[in-house]
Amino acid sequence: MHVHLVTAEDPLTLHARARELIRFPQLTMPLLAALTPENWTVTHTDEITHTVDTGQRYDLVGITAATPGAPHAYELADAFRANGVPVAMGGPHATLMPLEVAKFADIVVVGEAETVWPRVLRDIEQEARYTVGRHVIDEATGANVEVLPNGAKVYRCPQPASLVGLPAARRDLIRHGGWNRRWATSGAIIATRGCPHRCDYCTIPVLYPEARQMRFRPVEEVAAEVAAIPDKGIVFWDDNIGANPRYAKALFRALRPLDKWWTSQTTMASVRDDEFLRLAAESGCKALFLGLESVSQESLAGAHKAHNRVSEYKLLLKRFHAHGIAVQAGIMFGFDNDTRDIFARTVDVMGEIGLDNATISLMVPYPGTPAYTRLQAAGRIVDHDWRHYNGKTHVVHRPLLMAPDELLAGYEWAKTQFYRPQHIIKRLLKSRTGLWWNVPRNVGYMRGLTGEVRSRAEMHQRPGP
Numbered sequence: 001m002h003v004h005l006v007t008a009e010d011p012l013t014l015h016a017r018a019r020e021l022i023r024f025p026q027l028t029m030p031l032l033a034a035l036t037p038e039n040w041t042v043t044h045t046d047e048i049t050h051t052v053d054t055g056q057r058y059d060l061v062g063i064t065a066a067t068p069g070a071p072h073a074y075e076l077a078d079a080f081r082a083n084g085v086p087v088a089m090g091g092p093h094a095t096l097m098p099l100e101v102a103k104f105a106d107i108v109v110v111g112e113a114e115t116v117w118p119r120v121l122r123d124i125e126q127e128a129r130y131t132v133g134r135h136v137i138d139e140a141t142g143a144n145v146e147v148l149p150n151g152a153k154v155y156r157c158p159q160p161a162s163l164v165g166l167p168a169a170r171r172d173l174i175r176h177g178g179w180n181r182r183w184a185t186s187g188a189i190i191a192t193r194g195c196p197h198r199c200d201y202c203t204i205p206v207l208y209p210e211a212r213q214m215r216f217r218p219v220e221e222v223a224a225e226v227a228a229i230p231d232k233g234i235v236f237w238d239d240n241i242g243a244n245p246r247y248a249k250a251l252f253r254a255l256r257p258l259d260k261w262w263t264s265q266t267t268m269a270s271v272r273d274d275e276f277l278r279l280a281a282e283s284g285c286k287a288l289f290l291g292l293e294s295v296s297q298e299s300l301a302g303a304h305k306a307h308n309r310v311s312e313y314k315l316l317l318k319r320f321h322a323h324g325i326a327v328q329a330g331i332m333f334g335f336d337n338d339t340r341d342i343f344a345r346t347v348d349v350m351g352e353i354g355l356d357n358a359t360i361s362l363m364v365p366y367p368g369t370p371a372y373t374r375l376q377a378a379g380r381i382v383d384h385d386w387r388h389y390n391g392k393t394h395v396v397h398r399p400l401l402m403a404p405d406e407l408l409a410g411y412e413w414a415k416t417q418f419y420r421p422q423h424i425i426k427r428l429l430k431s432r433t434g435l436w437w438n439v440p441r442n443v444g445y446m447r448g449l450t451g452e453v454r455s456r457a458e459m460h461q462r463p464g465p
Helices: 011-018 028-034 067-082 092-096 117-126 219-228 245-258 274-282 297-302 310-322 342-352 370-377 404-418 421-431 435-459
Strands: 002-007 041-046 060-064 087-090 107-109 133-138 143-147 153-156 233-236 261-266 285-293 326-333 357-362
Touching (some): 028 041, 028 060, 060 067, 067 087, 087 092, 107 117, 117 143, 117 153, 245 274, 274 310, 297 310, 326 342, 342 404, 342 421, 357 404, 357 435, 421 435
Parallel strands (some): 002 060, 233 261, 261 285, 285 326
Antiparallel strands (some): 133 143, 143 153
C-alpha cells in the first residue's frame, strides 16, 4: 500500500521562504515515515521545494499544516478526495482545531502521531468500521478514535509519547529543490520535546500533553543517530534543548567527538550557565535561537515571559560570542504594552548588543492559546482568515496602544532597518562570530524580505477565500 505525505505551505509565504539563502527542512513527515510499517510504500512532497500532484492515486494521503497553511491544506485535501483518495490531516492546526479540520479530511490525528499513526494505517488496511461516537483502541495508553456524524475519524492519545527507541527520520525523503537547490542540511533531528515555560502566545502547551513535563531521548540514541547522518551540519528541532541543563550537558559531551556543527533553540533561562555554553561550543554548536521577543520588560511580563530580562541581553550576547556561538533571536511586535516607539527602540537595542540575526514577526494569537482566548473574549480578534496568521502579512488582532495599520507599518519598517547593509555591518562588527557563514545568512534574510514584501503587496490586491 502507498501513503503519500505532504508538508503543506501557505502560498502567501511560500515565495519568501523559498528565497531564503539558508533554510532547514521540517522533520514531521520524515519522522512519520519512519513510524510507518514496512509494508507501506512512503513518498513525500515538501511544498517549499516541490509542487504537489493532486492527480496521483494513493491508498492514503497524509497532510501536515500549521495554522496559516490550513486553508491551502484543505484545498489539497479536497482535490485528492475528489479523486477518491482518503486524506488524513495532522500537525499543529489539526491539534488546535480538530473539528474544523474534520470537515475537510477523512481522518484527523490530534497531537503526537507516535502513539496512533500505526493504528491509523492498520485501520486503513483492514477497512475498520466504527459507529458514531468515541471508541478506546488501546487500553494501556487511552488512545481512542472518535467518529463524527459526517463520518470523519479523529484519533487521539492522552498519554505523551515515549521518546525512547524513536526511529531515525527518513532523511532519504528530504528532497532538494528551489532556486538555491539545496537545504542547509538534511540532518534534522530531535533530542527533547516540550518546554517548562507557558508563554501567553505559545502553542507548545496546547500541542503536547503535559508539555511542561520535558521528555528526553536517551543520549546514546541521539548520538548514534547524529553519527550516522552524513551531513556535517545538524539542526535540533527541539522546543528548548537547554530546558534541563544536566541532560543538555550530557548530550553535548556525547556530541563532542562526532565533529559536527549544530544549531537549535533554547531560552535565556537556560544559558546563564558558563559550563552549558562551553560544552555546547566544544560539541560543535554554531548558533542558538532564543525567543528574546521584545526589548520592553513590560511587554515580556504581559506575555508571561518575565524569565527574559532585557537588562541582561547585552551581557548574554557577549557570553555567547565569547564561545563562538551566534544568536538568532525571535522578535515580536504587537504585545499589549507595545507603544509606537517600540520599533525604533528594538532596532537600536539589537544593533548595540551585536545581535547576529533575528526572525522578526507580528505577534499571532493562535487558536487555543491564552492570548487567543483573552483577545477573542475582548472582541479584539479582527481577522479570522487563517491564511493571515503567519506573523508576516497581516495584523489579526487590535493592539491596545496603536492602530493595526501602525503596527503593520512599524513591524515592516523595523525588519527592513534591521537587515539594511549598514545595520548588518554594525551588528556583525560587534559580534565577529562565524562571519564566513553569518554574513551570507544576513544577506539571505535581506534577499528574502524582497519576496515577503512583494507577497504581502500581491495578497492585498486580491480577496481572501
